[in-house]
Amino acid sequence: MSVWEYIVDLFVNVRTDWIEWLQGFNLASSLIILLDSLIGIILMLIFVFPIVIIFIWLERRFIAWMQLRPGPNRCGPFGLLQPIADAIKTLIKELIMPAKGDKLVHWLAPVVLFFSGLMLFAVIPIGKGHLGALADLNIGILYIVAIGSLSVTAIFMAGWSSNNKYALLGAMRAVAQLVSYEVPMVLSIVGVVLIVGSLQMSEIVGQQSYPFILVQPLGCFIYFIGAMAELNRSPMDQIEAESELTTGYFTEYSGMKFATFFLGEYISTLAIATIVTTLFLGGWKGPFLPVWFWFVFKVFAVFLVILWMRATLIRVRIDQIMAFSWKFLLPMALINIFITAAEVLIWDKWMSGWESFPWPFIFVNWAIAVVLILLWSKIFFKLGGGRVEVGEVRPGYSQGYGADLQAPVS
Amino acid sequence: MELEAQPFVINFGPSHPSTHGVFRLRTILDGEVIVDVEPIFGYLHRGIEKLAEGRTYVQNIPFTDRLDYLASMTANHGYVLAVEKLAGIEVPERAEYLRVIMSELMRISSHLMAVGFLTNELGAMMTPLLYMYREREKILDLFEMVCGQRLTYNYMRFGGVSHDIPREFLPAVKKFVREMPGFIDEYDQLLKENEIVLARTKGVGILPADVAINYSVSGPMLRASGVKWDIRKDDPYSVYDRFDFDIPTGSAGDIYDRYRQRIEEMRQSVRILEQAIEQIPPGEVCTKVPSLLRPPKGEVFARIEAPKGELGYYLVSDGSIAPYRFRVRPPALINLGVLRYMSRGWKIGDLIAIFGSVDICVAEVDR
Amino acid sequence: MALTFRHLFRSFITTQYPEKRLSTSRRIRGQQFVWRSDLCTGCATCAKSCPHGIIQITTSTNGDNRYVVDNIEFDTGRCMFCGLCVEACPYNALYMGRSYEQARYSRKLLWADMETLMDPANQVSAYGHPELEWRIPRQSLLVYGQISQEMVDEEND
């Protein structure tokens, strides 16, 4: 095997060599599995942490470029050491604990958020075949959905244990928003699962001879929006809402705990970006270059789109964001499942030769997606999308001005 | 089981990211819905009215800078107009034109900040605000060129202005006036057609015209409610009656209208600037006024159209070197009186947006 | 969103301060004062014109029946740099300085005594003294760069 071939699928090759080397020692098979998992976890962390650090740097630089300023550029070349400087700064800060807060839960919340994000990487394939993922579960997507919703718990724990009104409001918003967005997110994945016929992540990537965004544009759109809400990133950062709730659920956090929250959020962002890459953008697949390069490249592309939205759009109000989930994304997700199911039926019956590139479906699905999004956004406001039309009289809104001057409610 | 929900009190401020300074909104919430809002002031009260009673008329000019630090020139302008009215001082024509140029530049700068901070409070990640800082930077450079300071100008004097403009000022203003409409279009593009902006601002925080008048609301807020009232037109001071400009008005009086109002007023200010640069005559910039001015006994109320609203000065003179009573009619404070009316029944996010659309400067509210 | 994307490719407008300095306005009211003892007659007009009363000046008469300034001090920590003292001085003995880097660790150090005021390293600003303007470098405008001499001549001719 040439060096180039070794590099092309680095992750898988390292693991294969490691397993072969272990097998030479005549160890018990359970021990081999354990040691294999260990090296897999280490490899995964080697993959995750540098990217997260680059994310933190890139977020600041990229948004700064859009805002006509250079961004952090003092620490190291191009300010690349800025995340490390930030980390050191937050780590040496004092840990502040609210006097009447719940100490244990307050301490536990960032840990839960951190690990729930980290656990998602177990099933994400960054190399060919079954060895590409740390644990190539046959219920991979189910695992992602299950673990992904753990973060709600962490956020609510943080908000409740802080004994702070801002934090509590943020946590309440978090529960409402994250639970609502879980539903369309899961439903949008169903389309992909229908086409592939498997929940296994390696299988999903393996079958993508073309990126699934081509046949599942609507699903990708819904998943992406849902993921933005799930990550509480702008424009859906209701939970943090700096201008409203200072920083929402982690208002009372400082020092190491804050850093853990911060890191946990970026790990979740990276996780979501990798999931989008895996499900809709063809995972590690790509011509000529090493597979891990393609994977990282796609992840960064997704992340940059997230940043672009963050730099441009303003925050949505809480009732609008809920309406958007239930009245916009959910029906669209259902329609998407319906269309995909019909297409899969047609596919199986009459179009056995089209697997490699089903351009009629691509065309039809894109047309449907664009038309649906445009039409639905027209009627969305009629369904009560949170936009109040001028001239409407709100209940409890005093008509004259004399009635307004009364002693304030105490 | 019957659950009883109690409204709870939450204090926005005194130190909160979107209160424009130290200022507190004591809010009573029912879940996310605002039941009542009570603005609580005074964290920045410096007693300028009391301080002014112990200083001469000229020494009070720097204090007016510190009322509304985002619009110091107009605060200067109002004060010198009041004293000139009181003492009957004639102002050379060139000085009047310079005052108008400065006031209009200041208005553009202040409106830029108002719109920028409004978007920031709606949740934009600083981007529109920083674009607006870019234009404000140009204006501040121009001010620095004229009077040597970027924020507290202390430029106007009784009977004129303190300095004539340097030679490179007019070319720079011309360049600015040429470029500015393009930038205003750019901001409009960023915000006008954005669906989320429309959803957040349309129909929110409506202020009907009759309520606006009754609550003595002034400035862009009043005009956004559809009242065509601009002191530059209706009670012209300085040389505003020589310029051709429109008074844009809104129709609904919601946040969106207030935002549009400020954008349109910037365009009109650019128009005034164009004409002022064309017409500015040569000549003296200041008449001789004794530094220890002793205006005759009496009282005066002069008001101008400051960027935030109607800025009035009520001066009582007892014939000595210091004003007997120095009262500022602060537009921001009086505009805030209607906040409670506008925000009841809306959500927390709306409260912040409505508050941002009022465009206050806490230094002026508290004085 | 297209607008932010376009801005991604525009150049920065911020400058990196300690490495790159823009030249300030010729009339800048910097955070220091420059006092010329040879021109000062000790009339204390500056002290009278100061809104905060931060100028302390003590004088005595010498043999020729003229005032001699024994001590002059500015409490720049309380100064708001309005420039009224400079404008008030009838003998052009007081100038604003151009320095804007006068941060100190203690309020006491902000007292500008006679030596500080007469320090030859102080750069004089043209505030209140337009006759000095030609000696001072022209202000660089942050966004426009410099306004060229041609533009100025074209405008004023």
Add this chain to the structure above:
Amino acid sequence: MTKPLIGTEVAEKIEEHLPGAVVEAGENSILLNSESVLDICRFLNQTAGLDFDYLTNLTAVDYLDYFEVVYHLVSMKHNHSLVLKARCFNRENPTIPSVTSIWGGADFQEREVYDLLGIRFDGHYNMKRIFLWEGFQGHPLRRDFL
């Protein structure tokens, strides 16, 4: 241009409606009887031809013998203005009727006058200090306050 109404002419109209309400009418301003401020303001606000719908400025001046509360009224309909004045002679506990029921804009300005000069406005719904904290001794804008 906002036309300042002649005080004496308006005073005649007020006298017709409310005899004894005007103490003194000058060229620029009208001095009112402090008890009847509310009635006069309502009259000025609601009478056709006067229509003072906009209270620009409300303040007070301490003349040591008495406090003078000054109202600057503007009519946006007719674009004219008027200055009203009313005096409080009681130095210990000066009171004057509040005009908040006519002009909402008087709300904060009356509270400000109360805070800084100590004039109580009867009928104001929320007569609290506005800038200074509750429990502050004295009223700083009075001339005898330090």
